[in-house]
Amino acid sequence: MDWLHHVFQKSPEIALFLSLAAGYFIGQINFGKFQLGGVGGALLAAVVISQVGVQIDNGVKSVMFAVFIYAVGYDSGPQFFNSLSRKTLREIAMAVFLAVSALITVLICAKLFGLSKGIAAGLAGGALTQSAIIGTAGDAIARLGLSAAETKSMQGDVAVAYAVTYVFGSLGAIIVCVNILPKFMGQSLKDAAAEAEKGLAGAAGGHGPGQMSALPELVGRAYRVTGPAGGAASGNPADSATGGAGRTVAEIEMAQSDMITIERIRRAGKAVQPRPDVMLAADDIVLVVGRRELMVAAAPHIGEEVADTDGISVVMQNRQGVFTRKGMNHTTIAAVRSTVDRDLRHGVFVQEIHRAGQPLPILPETELEHGDVITFYGSPQDTKRAVDAPGYELPATDKTDFIYMGVGIVIGLLLGLIVVNVGGVPLTLGSGGGCLLAGLVFGWMRGKHPMYGVMPSAASQLLKDFGLAAFVAVVGLNSGLQAVVTVKSSGMTIFLLGAVVTVLPLVLTMLFGRYVLRYTNAALLAGALSGSRSANPAFGGVLDKAESAVPTVPFAITYALANVLLTLLGPLVVGLV
Template identity: 80%
Template sequence: MEWLHLVFQKSPETALFLSLAAGYLIGQVNFGKFQLGGVGGSLLAAVAISQIGVQIDNGVKAVMFAVFIYAVGYDSGPQFFNSLNRKTLREIAMAVFLAVSALVTVIVCAKVFGLNKGLAAGLAGGALTQSAIIGTAGDAIARLGLPAAEAKALQSDVAIAYAVTYVFGSLGAIIVCVNILPKFMGQSLKEASVDAERQLAGGGASGPAAGQVSALPALVGRAFRVTAASGAAGRTVADLEMAEADMITIERIRRGGKALEARPDVMLSAGDIVLVVGRREVMVSAAAQLGEEVADTDGISVVMQKRQGVFTKRGMNHTTIAALRATVDRDMRHGVYIQEISRAGLPMPVLPETRLEHGDVITVYGSPQDTKRAVDGAGYELPFTDKTDFIYMGVGIVLGLLIGLIVVRVGGIPITLGSGGGCLLTGLLFGWMRGKHPMYGVMPPAASQLLKDFGLAAFVAVVGLNSGLQAVVTVKQSGVTIFLLGVFVTLFPLLLTMLFGRYVLRYDNAAVFAGALSGSRSANPAFGGVLDKAESPVPTAAFAVTYALANVLLTLLGPLVVGLV
């Protein structure tokens, strides 16, 4: 191993990228239905590699964490501020209750078992699977004014406790949200989703589950020849469309071999070939009035388009799809069909009583001019660009770092957000402003995801490489105790919040409740399990609200634990 030690001395960045590669390989190993994940794997790999002997400059760690935490705030900003309203009071209360109960649980465990600040913060980070706590707690420790060696030892303890407790932290959330909660509610997640979808559909049938495609598509295009005996001959385009509640659109007409524009006042004649686009269930009933269906579409075919728009229309936040349709002028909605809705990157059910929130991404289907008009009216078109606005991003991170330098003394105790809290705050603000003013600040989802994945994994790897030698000693001394405390900190706040949600907040649908609870713990693996069992996007709405709040509240537990233990 001497040659490897020499390589790491000459090129320490080699150890960093080796940790990432090995860590993500470890993270893909399945333990039943559970995976450790890339971040946890990178930490374990880095600790193992550190035994050879390597040190990474702490500046690398600071940069990686700054870009990671800013990207988290940027992505959560629109949904975070959008969540702070009367209609989401239950979700706000649940996220706050879990964060507070988790904080109290960690502090009590630390006091009873004599854990130092580092081990307590790491316990919170791993048991609550909030990796950002490693950074915010480490930053808070660095600002305590302790001797360099003592501060480094405490920061090492953060990573150690995190590594020991993280695995059950993920598994425990899955057990509670996917297995215990449905039994507690006496209702399976699939049954609960069907009930919720039936309500959202106004009593009608629910749509396909997330990732499924109906064999009978909702939107279809068909060509008809108008006959003298049909109800269409002698009626205008607008009259026919309105007769079917604007659920069909006549896109093109061919008369005497020539294509005509389907203006609202054009009257149809026997022999006309018309191209009709609309919802399948309406098309079936309308077909009898239109004439005979034909396969000959030469000269009337129209290129249809999908566009994605971000919903930001003023005065329409929290409006149902049915109410939006009733409110919007017919000329605005003409020829436009909502095909998909996603919130925080997750699918939402496209049903009449689904409430639209600012920041939702709506996929509309129709002719190019109709879809362009619709996305402009709803908010703004989601830009298909792979270029990041680094001016906007750079200013945001600089402001966050400057805010992190501010220290306020309360009763002689220094209080500061630190670089992590500062960048999280500016990320939230800049992400929210981007949603309101889309002319600047572009950060494509893929770029944001790269910053989050690479930033956090590299940060954790540096922590593991720099503290791995001390980690082995601490695990030998108190590894079992930390693990058992991690089990308790994982389960107790979750179960307590489950009782709070059922008997105080009055959640009565298991699928919605499971989405809210997994979001309150920012537990993505648990939410994935909830969606898998629910076979529906119904839990997404509650998850999106609590997840955005938990990303902020749980991240801030790092400096709070450091300050209170």
């Protein structure tokens, strides 16, 4: 192994990227329905590689953590501040209760078993599957004024406890949210989601991530118009009674509540502009676009469907708009629709709505919040006209505004340098807390002022994934030798304490949600509970069992809050243990 040690001494970055590659490969391996994940895999791989002997400059760790935590705040900013309202008090209470109960549980475990600051912080990070705690706790440890060796050892303890407890941290959240909660509520998630949808509007709910209907909601159909002339020619009186000849475009569209539109008309081989006052004639070929169920009802009043679409087809387009319309935050879809002029919404259909990256059910009583991303479907000119109505069009660009990002991180780092003495105790946000706060504010300002700060979701995801994985890998490489010693001496104790920290706050919060906050629907409670733990695997299981996007509504609120509250547990645990 001497040759490998020599290679790493010459080029330590090789060890870093080898840890990332090997870690993400390990993270993709299925253990039943569970995966370790890229971050956990990178930590494990780094600890193994560190046994050869390698050191990475701590400046790399600081840079990686800064960009990661800023991106977390940036993405959570709009939803975080939007969540702070009277209408979301239940969700706020859920997220706060879980964070507080988790903190108390960790502190009690640390007191009873004499855990060090590093082990306690790592216990919180792994058992709560909040990887950012590794960074915020490590940053807080670096500010304790310890020697370099003590700091390194304690930061290594954070990584060790995280690695030992992370697996059950993910699995335990799935067990509680997907298995225990429905039995406790006496209601399956699927039945609860259907009940919630019925309560909203009685319509079909949205689909979970990666799901789509075999019968698409938005379709286009070509029809040959029938009527007096068509009926006489065919000898079928029914055609004369129900065809569209002699009716205007507006009459046909309004008969279906404007939920279908006539996009093209071809008459005697020539195109006719489908203005509202244009009267259809027998044998016209028309292209109709709309929602499938209304298309079926409208067909007899237009004519017979035809396969001959030469010259009648039209290019349709999706455009995304961010909902920021002033005075309409927390307004239902039905209320928004009633305020929009018919000419503005003509030919435009809402295809999808996403909140914090998760799909929302498109139901009349679903409330829209500032920051929601609405996907419009229609012809290019129609979607172009309508996309600015809810707020602003989401830029179709893959370029990141590095000026905005750079200023945000600089401000965050400067905030982290501020130390306030309270009763002789120095208090500081640290670089982690400073960058998180700056990210939240800059992300919120980006939602309000879209002309600045473009950061495509793919770029943001890269910063989060690479920043965190590289940070964790550096911790593992620099502290791996000490990690092995700690696992051998107290690994089983840490694992069992991790199980307690995973399950107890979830169960307490579930009881709090049911009996204090009065959640009566299992699907909504499961969404809120998984979001309060920022437990994406558990939420995926909830969506899978619910077969609906209804749990997304409370999840999006509690998830945004939990990303901030749980991240702050790192320095709190270090300061209080």
